[in-house]
Amino acid sequence: MLGALCGALVTSALTAVLYLADQLAGLPFVPFDLFDWVTRVLPGAVVTTGISLMIDTMLLLNVSVAGTAKTAEQVMGVSQFLLLGTVSGALFFAVFKMRGARPDILAGVMAGALLGLPTVAISIVIGGSTLQPVLVVLWLAAAFGVWGLALRESYVRLYPEENFLEPREASGASSGVERRQFLIRMGAATATITVAGSGLGYMLAQAARREIEAETASLMPHGSVEQPRVSFPNAGDPVMPAPGTRPEYTPLKDHYKVFIRSKPTRIDGETWSLPIMGMVDNPMSLTIDDIRSRYESRDQFVTLSCISGRVGTDLISTTQWTGVSVQDILADVSPHSDARYLYITSGDGFYESVSLDMIASDDRIMLCHSWDGHPLPIDHGFPLRIWLPDRYGMKQPKWITGIEARRDLKQGYWVERGWDAVARVESTSVIDTVATGSAYEREGTTFVPIGGIAFGGARGVSKVEVRANKGPWREAQLRAPLSETTWVVWRYDWPFESGSFFFEVRCAEGDGTGQIEKRRGNHPSGATGLHGFSVVT
Numbered sequence: 001m002l003g004a005l006c007g008a009l010v011t012s013a014l015t016a017v018l019y020l021a022d023q024l025a026g027l028p029f030v031p032f033d034l035f036d037w038v039t040r041v042l043p044g045a046v047v048t049t050g051i052s053l054m055i056d057t058m059l060l061l062n063v064s065v066a067g068t069a070k071t072a073e074q075v076m077g078v079s080q081f082l083l084l085g086t087v088s089g090a091l092f093f094a095v096f097k098m099r100g101a102r103p104d105i106l107a108g109v110m111a112g113a114l115l116g117l118p119t120v121a122i123s124i125v126i127g128g129s130t131l132q133p134v135l136v137v138l139w140l141a142a143a144f145g146v147w148g149l150a151l152r153e154s155y156v157r158l159y160p161e162e163n164f165l166e167p168r169e170a171s172g173a174s175s176g177v178e179r180r181q182f183l184i185r186m187g188a189a190t191a192t193i194t195v196a197g198s199g200l201g202y203m204l205a206q207a208a209r210r211e212i213e214a215e216t217a218s219l220m221p222h223g224s225v226e227q228p229r230v231s232f233p234n235a236g237d238p239v240m241p242a243p244g245t246r247p248e249y250t251p252l253k254d255h256y257k258v259f260i261r262s263k264p265t266r267i268d269g270e271t272w273s274l275p276i277m278g279m280v281d282n283p284m285s286l287t288i289d290d291i292r293s294r295y296e297s298r299d300q301f302v303t304l305s306c307i308s309g310r311v312g313t314d315l316i317s318t319t320q321w322t323g324v325s326v327q328d329i330l331a332d333v334s335p336h337s338d339a340r341y342l343y344i345t346s347g348d349g350f351y352e353s354v355s356l357d358m359i360a361s362d363d364r365i366m367l368c369h370s371w372d373g374h375p376l377p378i379d380h381g382f383p384l385r386i387w388l389p390d391r392y393g394m395k396q397p398k399w400i401t402g403i404e405a406r407r408d409l410k411q412g413y414w415v416e417r418g419w420d421a422v423a424r425v426e427s428t429s430v431i432d433t434v435a436t437g438s439a440y441e442r443e444g445t446t447f448v449p450i451g452g453i454a455f456g457g458a459r460g461v462s463k464v465e466v467r468a469n470k471g472p473w474r475e476a477q478l479r480a481p482l483s484e485t486t487w488v489v490w491r492y493d494w495p496f497e498s499g500s501f502f503f504e505v506r507c508a509e510g511d512g513t514g515q516i517e518k519r520r521g522n523h524p525s526g527a528t529g530l531h532g533f534s535v536v537t
């Protein structure tokens with residue numbers, strides 16, 4: 001028990017110090033690295049179940065999945081590390097009690113090494129830190145060494161002198177008091193380190209974030225950060241969203257975020273360049289300036305969605321993507337005629353293949369450098385990501401660091417972990433609002449605006465229908481979408497009745513194909529089924 005407590009205390013101080021060092025010097029934050037490693041090596045099915053469980057919990061608690069998932073993962077990462085430290089502390093105490101020996105300094109260092117060595121190896125392999133490995137090793141050795149020594153010190157203080165088998169209270173009341181006093185002092189000391197370290201670290205993190213955002217913004221040739229450059233092609237559309245419908249154009253800060261690591265990957269835009277190699281006649285390496293200036297950039301309004309989402313969850317967002325057609329770049333590198341795929345690798349260890357046939361068939365496929373008129377935000381893949389129309393996000397690497405033309409297919413990160421290799425977006429429709437507060441009267445009838453979105457990937461949406469209590473389907477009005485690759489905002493003005501209602505919505509794709517109404521979970525090909533909304537009017 002005491003061992004577990006001491007383990008928890010020194011590990012929380014260690015966690016805070018590691019966090020601070022991460023913010024100060026870019027040294028690895030071991031708890032995240034460990035967690036990322038665990039999720040990478042666990043079988044895909046286990047990770048998928050874990051993620052599903054997390055999403056289901058959030059739906060149950062009725063919190064935003066997009067807004068909470070990453071924080072939840074980070075909390076799990078830190079908890080896992082604290083648990084590891086707690087168990088290590090308990091083991092350390094148990095071993096020395098069993099052996100009836102007093103741990104010497106070496107034992108403390110050994111304990112640090114036992115926990116530290118595998119951790120250091122993982123941190124280096126998974127490579128979040130861009131610092132010299134020697135530095136990383138020295139720092140982590142010191143940090144874990146001190147951790148072990150602190151654990152040893154607490155053991156020696158709690159089980160002093162000759163009678164280390166029995167806690168002090170055996171030899172008198174005053175020793176129990178001393179023990180308690182020591183624990184209080186130790187608690188206070190570790191709490192101070194934990195609070196000060198994480199508080200300072202947090203402030204540094206915020207400052208660094210602001211600085212990087214300012215820097216990436218200055219890389220953009222035109223316009224200032226404050227001026228929205230985006231204008232909406234459907235501004236004049238008479239079909240207005242029902243009050244309470246989500247924004248048709250997602251504010252950038254609200255765009256959902258999904259990535260495999262605990263932290264977004266930081267890439268230095270000044271030194272970054274993109275090698276395009278493998279089976280090509282002219283291998284090239286392009287800087288972000290090359291990409292922006294040598295090729296014609298195009299804008300495209302895009303709805304992106306995550307295959308892990310459930311029907312109606314918020315892992316779907318819309319913004320304007322700007323980038324260059326992959327066809328234009330391929331024209332310069334000239335892939336060999338027997339090359340069949342581009343294998344794309346990312347700064348965070350993510351990877352995916354895109355077939356050259358698909359690229360040849362669609363000039364919209366782009367290497368995207370800007371969102372919403374600004375350089376890609378760090379979280380969303382700065383400096384470069386790919387866009388594939390009609391595919392879930394899992395097929396579309398962010399933070400691209402390399403492209404290789406290949407003959408053989410290397411499956412992507414999530415495909416290897418059991419998700420659909422094609423990952424074509426399933427069409428879906430969602431009720432955002434039954435706006436009883438905005439009821440209005442026309443020709444003696446009261447109407448309640450009902451509204452939401454429908455998304456059919458790049459196949460578009462031709463029809464949306466709504467029904468109440470399993471009654472007949474009624475056609476909704478469609479607002480013109482921002483583009484052929486975004487969701488459609490729909491609205492149905494429902495003739496008001498009072499009672500208890502269950503509304504459902506369905507859509508048809510551009511060619512009339514109905515959305516799949518059968519309920520199906522997200523794994524492996526994306527969720528399907530009707531979205532419903534209950535209200536008492």
Ligand SMILES: Nc1nc2c(c(=O)[nH]1)N[C@H]1C(S)=C(S)[C@@H](COP(=O)(O)O)O[C@H]1N2
Nearest residue numbers: 256257258259260306346350393394397398
């Ligand atoms: N490098 C990299 N790219 C990635 C991922 C990732 O973890 N790493 N996640 C993918 C997944 S699963 C999704 S849904 C989208 C999410 O993009 P967003 O976070 O910009 O919304 O990014 C895709 N590209």
Ligand SMILES: [Mo]
Nearest residue numbers: 306307393394
């Ligand atoms: Mo995703």
